[in-house]
Amino acid sequence: MREDLQIPLPDMHSEAWWMRLMDDDLSPREEQLWQAHLEACESCRREWAAWIQADALMRVVPTPPPVPEGFTTRTVQQIVQKQRLRRLLTFLAGALIVAAVSLIVFSFVGSAYASLERGLGAVISARQVLFRSLVQTLVSLLLRWKTLLPFVVGTMLCAYVLAMPNGLIVTMGLVWLSRRRQLVTAAVQ
């Protein structure tokens, strides 16, 4: 009895008490107190009955039907399409940015192409610089992401083609010439 007097009675109308009730978190002594309270308190008795009823209703689980036929195929198709579209849009966005930057750069350095010799010199020099930076960028990206993303390769090639069309022709020409030279050398030997 003395022990009971020392423990303060919990507020059985509080949210905290009801939360503990629903979690089945009462000690045997608290359970006794609660039962005694229920006998005395009409509103708590009614509310508690409704809580138990709602709880029982919710404990009957609706059984879902099987996953519809063809669900997997349809979903996978849509995902693949969406991923492709996203990649294409990213590529186009990258290409647009590169084209815009190239235009700006050309409008500033256009005077370098005023004479043929200076132009040729600029083309060859720029081709070498650009090609080296392209390779370096690709290698560093490869090391960083451990992947050869089509977006990265596409953007870099785009930059190369858009920024240096003459350089590309020169490169292809040089490659063609060196192959011819190898063939001729081999034939002579």
Added chain:
Amino acid sequence: MAEDFLRLAQRGDEAAITQLVETYQRPVFNLCYRMLGEPAEAEDAAQEALIKAITNLHSYDPERPFKPWLLRIASNECIDRIRRRKDSVSLDAMGEDGAWEWTPGDSPNPESKFLSEERQLQVRRMLDNLSPADRMVITLFYWEGMPYTEIEAVTGLSVSAIKSRLFRARRTMAELLVQEETYA
């Protein structure tokens, strides 16, 4: 779930995507069905959730478990759908078109069927009176049988917030039952 496997799916590997969808379609569809109550809408929601998840795999943190992350996307999808249809849903249509079917009892006689339909209507009415977020917590707790920690992982709410939402939802449902009894 192996990290490489998810990375393959992210890169567009069809086999990896198929594997991912096959593995998780059941729990995602079940959750959507229990949240929305209609198979057709649940199918749409589940499909949308899987598409969103797999096309946004770059935002997934591989340090955390994959399933709760996926279920969170599914639950958000369901919450959005419930909000959108909130004003247009009709109680008259409940129980039709395969909406919510409970496991049949031992004696599927007309009386028990009627009681079962009544119970469905009652549960539906109760759930329709909850906020979508409270409804989600109730669904995860009762019908997915998740403990608080798992609900925390799916919803992003703290355990105390979940308890509080559960309390509020249960109180709302109990009040509705009292009201129904009073009117009856």
